[in-house]
Every structure is written in structure tokens, then in C-alpha cells.
Amino acid sequence: MGAFLSALRRNQRLVFTPVVAKHDGALKIGILGAADIAPIALVNPARSNPNVVVYAVAARDKSRAAAFAKKHGIPHVKDSYDDLLNDPNIDAVYNPLPNGLHFEWTHKALAKGKHVLLEKPLTSNAEEAEALFNCELLSASRSANSGQGQAQPLILLEAFHSRFSPAFALFRTLLDQPNIEHVFASLYAPAFLFGSDNIRFQYDLGGGAAMDVGTYTIAALREAFGAEPTECMLADLERMPPPLDQCDVNFHAQLRFPNGGIGEVKGGLKGPRGLWPVEFPLIQVTHRPVAVAAADCHGLNGVSERDEVTKKRTVTFVNFILSPHYHRIEVEDEYVISSPASTGDGSRTDGTRTRRVLIKKETRKAYSWKEMGRDLPGEPWLSTYGYMLQEFVDKIQGREGTGVWISGEDSIAQMKAIDMVYEKSGLGVRPTSVYRAKVV
Template identity: 45%
Template sequence: MASVFGFVHRAWQIIRPPLQPAKAPDALKFGILGAANVAPYALFLQAKQHPDVVIHAVAARDKNKADAYAKKHGIPVVFGSYQELLDDPSIDAVYIPLPNGLHFEWALKALAGGKHVLLEKPSVSNATEAEALFRSPLLLQGDAPPVILEAFHYKFHPAWLLFMSLLDQPNVARAEAHLAIGGFSDTKDIRFNYELAGGALMDLTYTPSVVRAIFGAEPTQCTRCDVQTLVNVGGSEEIDAKFDAEYTFPNGGTGVARGNLRAPMREMLRPLPFATAVHKPEVISNHPPSGGGVSLPDGQEELRTRTVTLHNFIASSLWHRIDIIDEHVIRKTDGTNEPLKKWTVRESKKAYTLRDAGNNIVDSERWESKEYWLSYKYQLDAFVDRVRGRVPVAWVDGEDSIAQMRAVDMAYLKAGLKVRPTSRYYSPPVAALP
């Protein structure tokens, strides 16, 4: 009953946050490119809880749509084009939740205008664009160059930070991530538009990101990628609605990333989005069996295989649980490896605040937080910290974003599909003259 009450209480405070501090005189003024449905909970609600962020303007190609959006969300300034918003010198930062295929162009234009950029995932359409964007000279301009962050919000939540602290990354044997959502039955949805870099691997790119993070390394290859495709508007057959990709990693481990954009309700709820890491068996020297209190005799050894799973990594503020399962076996070391005893030890943890995550993970005296804060709020905190020259609690750097798009491209090619198309705004680097 207590857990049910906690869930309901957090859910209520998430949509009606009780603390809305006064704004700082020099608060960052954000402009939004596009009247996107994701922005209200990914940014607007979080901005209300941040003293250093103001939602100042929105731009849309349809001025009437932008006016209606601004009125609904209380945004004071409206522009009829994205470029008009970028040309406004009063705007410090932009949030870009546009269709994937437009990310590259407008992120570069924002950086060229000296704006900081919070960029929805996937950052761009492919690895070529990622390299051009995140290694752009624009990110080196001036004494205080602009900041750009790909919005992998789950990486900022205390539950994820605690989960990662429980892993022995070099000794992970297998990682798995699963995320299924439904409701996207219309093939005209932009998520299914190849020219706009649509597809399940793009929209649910969280799961390749998760397995990469668990290993703390980049895949050497994609060994398998099974997809369910559909014919979308325009007749493209390159759109994946569901994927199941398997990667190999430098330590010999395997990572499996799954996603489904057209999942039935039963798949959305069972299982919930999860991230799991299975470690290689570890020999525990001179360690007694559980409760035994004595060392093992000669000719025996104890092995422990640890599995750590974060249930609901994508919306941990509502509910989550981290399960640590240790499978023990005492066996002979005479070459037969005959098992003598087996048992399992289980433990569960939760972290709704940074203090829950522990002082060994973050400086909880500096980073106070509330149980109802979404991962988007922690992400916004990190973004503002970086803009203000402070060290954030977590970050996704440009090289990580480049590696992420390489992993996505790798999976598309293995599936026999085309890599998502490069923007016409992209200009290949000019080779230096000999």
C-alpha cells in the first residue's frame, strides 16, 4: 500500500510540482524550434522548477500554430520561422525537438548564432552528420563557446547513476535493453518517414545507448539485426517499426538492444523498459559459503555470477527497481568443476533522489533533488550547469553522440536497410591541397 501511495503522490507532484522558485534576473532565455508535443513535459514543466531557465519564445513554420501553442503554454514571444528565432539576440539557448531529419541543419544554425543547444535524440540522421556537428569549429568559438547536449535524459536520473555504480564494466558478459511503446499505427507519422530519418532504431535509440553505456565501450560489430519493416508514406520500404539488434564488444561481451514502436499493450507493460547486465562468473577466493563463517577447504572454490537489472529505466521517477541477483556455486577445482553447492542472494535498491544514489556517486550536499523530479529535470540542471561553467552531475559529450550514431548505422546496415539520409544542408569537408 505504501508503494502505491508513493507512486500516486509522485505522479501528482510530477504534473503539479509544489516548488516553483522565482526566476533569477539573468535566467537563460530558451527558444523552442517547433510546436512539438514533447516539449511541455521535457522542458516547460522542468523550467518552472528551475530558477535559471525561462521559456521565452517559440517558432513554427505555421505562425497560427505557433500562436496557439504559445497561448496554451504561456510563451510570450512567437516567431513565424526558425531563423527569426535564432536571429533574436535576447535568446540564450534553443531546444530542438524537430523531426530527426531537421536536427543537423538547425543545430548547426543555432550554434552559428551563438546559441546553446539542447537537442532531442537522436541527435542527427547518421554518423556522418554526427561527426560534422559535434566536431564543428563552431563549438570552439570565443572564450565561452556554445554548449550542445543530446537529450538522453535517462542518463541523468539518480536510479541510472546508482545502477551504473553497481556494474563492473570490464567484466560484463551480456547487456540487454528493451523498450516498447504503442499507438503509432498511422504510417504517415513522421516517425515512419525515411526522408525525415524515421524508424524504430532512430526513435527508440535509447536501447543501443543503454548497452553501450553498460559496457562503457563501443561495439566492434553488429552481428545480427532483425527488423519488422513497413511501407510508409512515399512508398519507402526502409522503415523499421521493430528491431532486435545484437552487438559484440571489445571484451567479448554481447549487447542486445530491442525496440518496438507498434507494440500491443501487453508488450508495453510486460516487461517494462529494462536495462540488465550479466557479469562473467567471478572466483571469490577464501570466501565462506553464505552464513558458513569458515574458509573453503583446499580443492574447492566459490564462483559468483552477478546480474543487475534496472526496471523502468526510461521513466524512473514514476517507479523503478534495481535488482541485484548473485548466483553462487561452490565447485571442485580438480578439473571436473563438479558443483557441490548452489544458492542465490537477492537484493533490491531504489534511488528517487541524488541523496538516495549515495555520496560515493554524487556530491549530494551540492545537488539537492526531489523524489518527483523527472529525468528531464536532472538533464536541464546539467545543461544549465555546463552553460554556467559548472561541472554537471552527468553529461553526454559529443564523442558519445557520434559513437551512438555509428552504432545505429551499423545496425541498419546489418539489417539490410539504408542508413538514414544525410541532410542537404551537409557540406563535405574540402580536402586540403597538396
């Protein structure tokens, strides 16, 4: 009952985020577009962050922006995206626009001296990702571009919120990356959530399921292996009906990694049975059997120094996307113990060995850094988006943070992996924006 009440209180605070007073010099953030994700990804976590003020919003339809601002208590409504970027009071921009507009409006924001928190996927393809992170604007300073404030490098972060949580950090510690044999990651959205008119199915805007929920699963493979895929072996992408058939609705892909291991992803925007959750999003990591010393087999009964022991570990991370709401990390170690056989009188035989299998299971959880033994800030009710936002602010304001970050190299590699899947499928990579062609 205690665990249930604790989970209930945690989820209540995740939904009804506490409001805190703001510090002097709090980061003022403007939102490009009144996107459905913005309240979850920025507005709610900003309420409990004393160093963040959601200052303004702009949308293609100003009346929509005004309604959004009124609902979420945002003080300023701008006439256009450009108007928002021209406001010298705004320090940073959150960009949740459609994928095909990520490059354009992020580039424009950087040109105006704004830091950018950019929704995933970073861009429409890897070429755009490389152009964005290699542009001179990121090596410039905020003061040089905006004429305001102390000189500081501009920060661009791809918003992979799930990777910032203590639970994800705990998951990483349980892996033996060189000996990973197979990783499976799955994530489905309910079938009723996105109609055929949704921007996720517009090719010109970088649409497709692998560009949406697929980004989480592909990133999960890369995180688990700690390496980049060398080959896409299979890409079975289910197309939308014509005329939307350049976009995938569900996907199944397999990628090979440098250690010979295979990563497999399944998911999509039309989950089976049409219900949500169809199943919790999960990552399952299977290791190769490795030899272990008998002396290291603590907790296993009847293991002697003469035994030969191999261990095969499987780690399953359930609900890796929104772990603060609920998660569990199941660790199963299978030990195969080969022992010298004995005769009836207890003496040893001439090399014959017996074989037995022991299974050791445990479930791990981490709803805060303290549960991992790390003295870092963060309440158990803090969302994955809240952890990400804090890292973004810490980076801008020069604080050390937790050490979790999505680098430019990481984001570029992620887009290369996504491109690899689309190329193998025959659908081809998502198109480069006209704007990029003009500026690069």
C-alpha cells in the same frame, strides 16, 4: 502503505510540476517547433528550475506556435525558426525537430551564438554527427557569435534524459564491466500511438524505429559495457509496408563488444498486443562467473576459508527510461561453492569436493542523489528531463553539476552504432541532409 503514498505524492509532483520564481540572469530558451515532446522535455521541468525561462517558440505554422505558447504560458511567439534564432535575448535553443532537420537547425543555432539542447538521435547518421561536433562554431564563443554577454564556449548536448537520473547512476555502480557477458535492452511503444503518417516513418527525415526508441536501447548497451560495439552480428528490422518500407517499425539486433560480450536490443514503434505499457522498458546485464575469495562472501552461511567460490551476477533495471516515476534494480548473485568433502567422522577425503549453489537477491532504488549517499541537489519528484536540464544549465553557467554528461565523442559513437545496425539490416544508414552538403 507508506511506500505507496510516497510514490503517489512523487508522481503527482512529477505531473503537476511546482512553479518557482526565476533568478536574475536565468537562461532564456527558445523552442524550435511545437513538438509533442516539448512540454515533457522542457516546459514542465523548466517551471521548477529557477535558472530557466522558456522564452519563445516558433513553428512552421505560426498559429500552431501561438496555440502552444498560450497553453504553456510562453511569452513570445516568433514568425519563423530564423526569427527565433535572430532574437538576441535568447541564450539557448531546444531542438525537437524531425531527425532529418537536426543538423541544419542546430548548425544554424550555433552560428547565431545559441547553446543547443538537441533531441536524440543527434543527427541522421554518424557523418553528420562528426561534422556537427567538429565544426568551428563549437570552438567559438557565445559573445563572438552573438555580440552579447561574456565570452563562453557554446554548449551542445544530445538530450539523452534517461542517463542523467540517480537511478541510472546507481545502476552503473552495480556492474563489473570487464566481466559482462550479455546485455539485453528492450523498449516498445504502443501500436496505437503512431500512425503510418507519422514523421517517424519518413525516410527523408531520418525515420525508423531504431532511430527513435532504438536509440535508448543501443545507448543502454554502450553504457552497460562502457565500450563501443565492434560488430553488428544481427539486424532484423521489420519494415513498414510500401511505400514506407525504407523505414523499420520494430527491430531486433545483436552487437559484439570488445570484451567478447554480446549486446542485444529489441523494441519498436508497434509493440506486441498494441497496449501500453506492453512491458516496462528494461536493461538486463548478465556477468560471467568470477572467482571470489571466501572471506568476501559476507552474508552467505557455511562458507569457510577452504571453499572455492564463484559468483555470477545479473542486474535488471526495470523502467530505465522514466525512473523517477517508478523503477527497481534487481541484483541477483549466484554463488557456486565448492567445498572439500568430509568422511563420516569429519576428516577430509583425498581431494573430492562437494558443490552447492546459493542465491542472494536484493532490490535497489534511487529516487534522489541523497539515496545514493551523494550530497547533490535534486528532489525525489524531479524528472529525468529535469535532471538533464539542470546539467545543461550548470554547464552553460559554469557550475560543476553532478558529473553526468553526454560528450560529443559519446554522441558520435552512438550514431556510429545506430549506423552499424542499419547497414547490417540492408536498409542502409539514414540519408544526409541537403543542408549539410552545402555547409560542409
